[in-house]
Amino acid sequence: MDIYLSVNNREQILKLPVLPAEFTVSKPHANEVFETVTQGQLKLIGRPSLKSISWSSFFPVRDYPFLRDRSDTAFGYLYTIDTWMLQKLPIRLIITQTPINMACCVDDFSYTIKKDGDMNYSITLSEVKLI
Known part of the structure:
Protein backbone atom coordinates (compact mmCIF):
# COMPACT_ATOMS: atom_id res chain seq x y z
CA MET A 1 0.00 0.00 0.00
CA ASP A 2 1.16 3.54 -0.78
CA ILE A 3 -0.41 6.94 -0.17
CA TYR A 4 -0.10 9.66 -2.81
CA LEU A 5 -1.12 13.30 -2.71
CA LYS A 27 -18.73 8.99 5.74
CA PRO A 28 -21.47 11.13 7.32
CA HIS A 29 -25.08 11.24 6.18
CA ALA A 30 -27.33 14.31 6.30
CA ASN A 31 -30.23 12.63 8.08
CA GLU A 32 -32.93 14.81 9.62
CA VAL A 33 -35.13 14.30 12.66
CA PHE A 34 -38.59 15.87 12.79
CA GLU A 35 -40.96 16.13 15.72
CA THR A 36 -44.54 15.24 14.83
CA VAL A 37 -47.71 15.92 16.81
CA THR A 38 -48.99 12.34 16.82
CA GLN A 39 -46.00 10.01 16.26
CA GLY A 40 -43.17 11.71 18.14
CA GLN A 41 -39.87 11.87 16.34
CA LEU A 42 -39.40 10.72 12.75
CA LYS A 43 -36.10 10.37 10.99
CA LEU A 44 -35.73 11.03 7.29
CA ILE A 45 -32.76 9.38 5.66
CA GLY A 46 -30.81 12.09 3.89
CA ARG A 47 -28.13 12.22 1.27
CA PRO A 48 -24.50 11.34 1.91
CA SER A 49 -22.37 14.24 3.14
CA LEU A 50 -18.73 14.86 2.27
CA LYS A 51 -16.30 12.12 3.29
CA SER A 52 -13.20 12.84 5.31
CA ILE A 53 -10.06 10.90 6.11
CA SER A 54 -7.40 11.43 8.76
CA TRP A 55 -4.17 9.85 9.88
CA SER A 56 -1.00 10.48 11.86
CA SER A 57 2.54 9.55 10.90
CA PHE A 58 5.94 11.22 10.68
CA PHE A 59 8.33 12.74 8.16
CA PRO A 60 11.83 11.35 8.78
CA VAL A 61 15.11 13.21 8.85
CA ARG A 62 17.15 9.99 8.62
CA ASP A 63 17.20 7.24 6.06
CA TYR A 64 15.24 4.42 7.69
CA PRO A 65 15.06 1.02 5.93
CA PHE A 66 11.23 1.06 5.92
CA LEU A 67 10.82 4.33 3.97
CA ARG A 68 8.45 4.21 0.99
CA ASP A 69 9.90 7.38 -0.56
CA ARG A 70 13.21 9.20 -0.24
CA SER A 71 12.65 12.00 -2.75
CA ASP A 72 12.41 14.88 -0.28
CA THR A 73 13.46 16.05 3.18
CA ALA A 74 11.17 16.21 6.18
CA PHE A 75 10.89 20.00 5.80
CA GLY A 76 10.31 19.52 2.06
CA TYR A 77 7.23 17.38 2.65
CA LEU A 78 5.89 19.93 5.15
CA TYR A 79 6.61 22.80 2.78
CA THR A 80 4.79 21.07 -0.10
CA ILE A 81 1.62 20.50 1.93
CA ASP A 82 1.76 24.03 3.40
CA THR A 83 2.18 25.50 -0.10
CA TRP A 84 -0.81 23.58 -1.47
CA MET A 85 -2.89 24.79 1.45
CA LEU A 86 -1.88 28.43 0.92
CA GLN A 87 -2.61 28.18 -2.82
CA LYS A 88 -6.05 26.69 -2.04
CA LEU A 89 -5.45 23.84 -4.47
CA PRO A 90 -7.67 20.76 -4.50
CA ILE A 91 -5.56 17.73 -3.68
CA ARG A 92 -5.99 14.27 -5.17
CA LEU A 93 -5.63 11.54 -2.53
CA ILE A 94 -4.93 8.01 -3.74
CA ILE A 95 -4.38 5.10 -1.38
CA THR A 96 -3.30 2.10 -3.41
CA GLN A 97 -4.85 -1.30 -2.71
CA THR A 98 -8.02 0.49 -1.50
CA PRO A 99 -10.89 2.16 -3.38
CA ILE A 100 -9.82 5.57 -2.02
CA ASN A 101 -9.23 8.04 -4.85
CA MET A 102 -10.78 11.42 -4.12
CA ALA A 103 -10.36 15.13 -4.63
CA CYS A 104 -10.01 16.77 -1.25
CA CYS A 105 -8.76 19.73 0.72
CA VAL A 106 -6.80 19.95 3.95
CA ASP A 107 -9.02 20.69 6.95
CA ASP A 108 -6.31 20.36 9.55
CA PHE A 109 -2.55 19.84 9.39
CA SER A 110 -0.45 19.93 12.53
CA TYR A 111 3.09 18.79 13.19
CA THR A 112 5.61 18.50 15.99
CA ILE A 113 9.37 18.56 15.60
CA LYS A 114 10.89 15.95 17.88
CA LYS A 115 14.25 16.22 19.60
CA ASP A 116 15.73 13.61 17.24
CA GLY A 117 14.63 15.73 14.25
CA ASP A 118 11.78 13.57 12.94
CA MET A 119 8.51 15.43 12.46
CA ASN A 120 5.31 13.87 13.72
CA TYR A 121 2.21 15.12 11.93
CA SER A 122 -1.55 14.67 11.82
CA ILE A 123 -3.65 15.51 8.79
CA THR A 124 -7.37 15.60 8.09
CA LEU A 125 -8.59 15.80 4.48
CA SER A 126 -12.18 16.24 3.38
CA GLU A 127 -13.80 15.51 0.06
CA VAL A 128 -14.17 18.28 -2.51
CA LYS A 129 -16.80 17.97 -5.23
CA LEU A 130 -15.28 19.30 -8.44
CA ILE A 131 -17.92 21.15 -10.45
Missing part, protein backbone atom coordinates in the same frame (compact mmCIF):
# COMPACT_ATOMS: atom_id res chain seq x y z
CA SER A 6 -1.03 15.30 -5.93
CA VAL A 7 -2.23 18.56 -7.45
CA ASN A 8 -3.02 19.83 -10.94
CA ASN A 9 -3.57 16.41 -12.55
CA ARG A 10 -0.36 14.93 -11.10
CA GLU A 11 1.78 17.94 -12.03
CA GLN A 12 3.24 17.72 -8.54
CA ILE A 13 3.13 14.40 -6.62
CA LEU A 14 3.94 13.68 -3.00
CA LYS A 15 4.33 10.04 -1.94
CA LEU A 16 4.24 9.60 1.83
CA PRO A 17 7.59 8.29 3.03
CA VAL A 18 6.15 6.52 6.10
CA LEU A 19 2.79 4.78 6.02
CA PRO A 20 0.50 5.51 8.96
CA ALA A 21 -0.37 2.58 11.20
CA GLU A 22 -4.03 3.30 10.44
CA PHE A 23 -6.27 5.88 8.83
CA THR A 24 -9.83 6.81 9.68
CA VAL A 25 -12.51 7.39 7.05
CA SER A 26 -15.68 9.24 8.02
Whole structure:
Protein backbone atom coordinates (compact mmCIF):
# COMPACT_ATOMS: atom_id res chain seq x y z
CA MET A 1 0.00 0.00 0.00
CA ASP A 2 1.16 3.54 -0.78
CA ILE A 3 -0.41 6.94 -0.17
CA TYR A 4 -0.10 9.66 -2.81
CA LEU A 5 -1.12 13.30 -2.71
CA SER A 6 -1.03 15.30 -5.93
CA VAL A 7 -2.23 18.56 -7.45
CA ASN A 8 -3.02 19.83 -10.94
CA ASN A 9 -3.57 16.41 -12.55
CA ARG A 10 -0.36 14.93 -11.10
CA GLU A 11 1.78 17.94 -12.03
CA GLN A 12 3.24 17.72 -8.54
CA ILE A 13 3.13 14.40 -6.62
CA LEU A 14 3.94 13.68 -3.00
CA LYS A 15 4.33 10.04 -1.94
CA LEU A 16 4.24 9.60 1.83
CA PRO A 17 7.59 8.29 3.03
CA VAL A 18 6.15 6.52 6.10
CA LEU A 19 2.79 4.78 6.02
CA PRO A 20 0.50 5.51 8.96
CA ALA A 21 -0.37 2.58 11.20
CA GLU A 22 -4.03 3.30 10.44
CA PHE A 23 -6.27 5.88 8.83
CA THR A 24 -9.83 6.81 9.68
CA VAL A 25 -12.51 7.39 7.05
CA SER A 26 -15.68 9.24 8.02
CA LYS A 27 -18.73 8.99 5.74
CA PRO A 28 -21.47 11.13 7.32
CA HIS A 29 -25.08 11.24 6.18
CA ALA A 30 -27.33 14.31 6.30
CA ASN A 31 -30.23 12.63 8.08
CA GLU A 32 -32.93 14.81 9.62
CA VAL A 33 -35.13 14.30 12.66
CA PHE A 34 -38.59 15.87 12.79
CA GLU A 35 -40.96 16.13 15.72
CA THR A 36 -44.54 15.24 14.83
CA VAL A 37 -47.71 15.92 16.81
CA THR A 38 -48.99 12.34 16.82
CA GLN A 39 -46.00 10.01 16.26
CA GLY A 40 -43.17 11.71 18.14
CA GLN A 41 -39.87 11.87 16.34
CA LEU A 42 -39.40 10.72 12.75
CA LYS A 43 -36.10 10.37 10.99
CA LEU A 44 -35.73 11.03 7.29
CA ILE A 45 -32.76 9.38 5.66
CA GLY A 46 -30.81 12.09 3.89
CA ARG A 47 -28.13 12.22 1.27
CA PRO A 48 -24.50 11.34 1.91
CA SER A 49 -22.37 14.24 3.14
CA LEU A 50 -18.73 14.86 2.27
CA LYS A 51 -16.30 12.12 3.29
CA SER A 52 -13.20 12.84 5.31
CA ILE A 53 -10.06 10.90 6.11
CA SER A 54 -7.40 11.43 8.76
CA TRP A 55 -4.17 9.85 9.88
CA SER A 56 -1.00 10.48 11.86
CA SER A 57 2.54 9.55 10.90
CA PHE A 58 5.94 11.22 10.68
CA PHE A 59 8.33 12.74 8.16
CA PRO A 60 11.83 11.35 8.78
CA VAL A 61 15.11 13.21 8.85
CA ARG A 62 17.15 9.99 8.62
CA ASP A 63 17.20 7.24 6.06
CA TYR A 64 15.24 4.42 7.69
CA PRO A 65 15.06 1.02 5.93
CA PHE A 66 11.23 1.06 5.92
CA LEU A 67 10.82 4.33 3.97
CA ARG A 68 8.45 4.21 0.99
CA ASP A 69 9.90 7.38 -0.56
CA ARG A 70 13.21 9.20 -0.24
CA SER A 71 12.65 12.00 -2.75
CA ASP A 72 12.41 14.88 -0.28
CA THR A 73 13.46 16.05 3.18
CA ALA A 74 11.17 16.21 6.18
CA PHE A 75 10.89 20.00 5.80
CA GLY A 76 10.31 19.52 2.06
CA TYR A 77 7.23 17.38 2.65
CA LEU A 78 5.89 19.93 5.15
CA TYR A 79 6.61 22.80 2.78
CA THR A 80 4.79 21.07 -0.10
CA ILE A 81 1.62 20.50 1.93
CA ASP A 82 1.76 24.03 3.40
CA THR A 83 2.18 25.50 -0.10
CA TRP A 84 -0.81 23.58 -1.47
CA MET A 85 -2.89 24.79 1.45
CA LEU A 86 -1.88 28.43 0.92
CA GLN A 87 -2.61 28.18 -2.82
CA LYS A 88 -6.05 26.69 -2.04
CA LEU A 89 -5.45 23.84 -4.47
CA PRO A 90 -7.67 20.76 -4.50
CA ILE A 91 -5.56 17.73 -3.68
CA ARG A 92 -5.99 14.27 -5.17
CA LEU A 93 -5.63 11.54 -2.53
CA ILE A 94 -4.93 8.01 -3.74
CA ILE A 95 -4.38 5.10 -1.38
CA THR A 96 -3.30 2.10 -3.41
CA GLN A 97 -4.85 -1.30 -2.71
CA THR A 98 -8.02 0.49 -1.50
CA PRO A 99 -10.89 2.16 -3.38
CA ILE A 100 -9.82 5.57 -2.02
CA ASN A 101 -9.23 8.04 -4.85
CA MET A 102 -10.78 11.42 -4.12
CA ALA A 103 -10.36 15.13 -4.63
CA CYS A 104 -10.01 16.77 -1.25
CA CYS A 105 -8.76 19.73 0.72
CA VAL A 106 -6.80 19.95 3.95
CA ASP A 107 -9.02 20.69 6.95
CA ASP A 108 -6.31 20.36 9.55
CA PHE A 109 -2.55 19.84 9.39
CA SER A 110 -0.45 19.93 12.53
CA TYR A 111 3.09 18.79 13.19
CA THR A 112 5.61 18.50 15.99
CA ILE A 113 9.37 18.56 15.60
CA LYS A 114 10.89 15.95 17.88
CA LYS A 115 14.25 16.22 19.60
CA ASP A 116 15.73 13.61 17.24
CA GLY A 117 14.63 15.73 14.25
CA ASP A 118 11.78 13.57 12.94
CA MET A 119 8.51 15.43 12.46
CA ASN A 120 5.31 13.87 13.72
CA TYR A 121 2.21 15.12 11.93
CA SER A 122 -1.55 14.67 11.82
CA ILE A 123 -3.65 15.51 8.79
CA THR A 124 -7.37 15.60 8.09
CA LEU A 125 -8.59 15.80 4.48
CA SER A 126 -12.18 16.24 3.38
CA GLU A 127 -13.80 15.51 0.06
CA VAL A 128 -14.17 18.28 -2.51
CA LYS A 129 -16.80 17.97 -5.23
CA LEU A 130 -15.28 19.30 -8.44
CA ILE A 131 -17.92 21.15 -10.45
